Amino acid sequence: MPATTFKIYPKRQLVSIHWSGSPVIEQWYDVIERILAHPDYRRGMNLITHRTGGANTITPDFVRDVLLMLEGRAARMTPMSIAVLAPAAYDFGMARMMETLSESAAIVVRAFRRPREAMEWLKSPVRYHHSGEHLFAVSAAAM
DSSP states (O other), X not given: OOEEEEEEEGGGTEEEEEEESOOOHHHHHHHHHHHHHSTTOOTTOEEEEEEESSOSOXXXXXXXXXXXXXXXXHHHXXXXXXXXXXXXXXXXXXXXXXXXXXXXXXXXXXXXXXXHHHHHHHHSOOOOOOSSOOHHHHHHHHO
C-alpha cells in the first residue's frame, strides 16, 4: 500500500500531496476527504501532486476515475487548479492525458516535469487547450 502525505500551506493557498508508490482510487478519495476536513483547508486552494516509486500502474481508467472523483467534489473545492508533477516519461504521458481530459471539467489541470515550473504556473494558472474533441466530456458521457 503506497504511503501518502499532504501538507497545507495556508499563506500560499496550496495543498501539496506526495504519493510514495502507486495509489488506487480509494486512496485518492481518502486523501481528498482528509484534506477537505482539515482545519487549514479553504475552498479554492490549489493542489500540487507528485508520485515517487511504484511501477507504471497509472492507467487511463485510473486518470478518468480521479477526474470524476474531483469533479464530484468540485462544489467544495473550486475554483481550483492542480499541478501534476511527473518527471518520468510514462507518468508525464498520463498527466498530459489528465490535462486533456480536464478541458471541459470545473478544475484546471496541468502536467509538469519540474517543480519550479509547476509552482510558477500555480501563481496564475491558465488552462491549456489541446486541439480536438473534449475527451473528458466524451468519457463521462460514455460511463
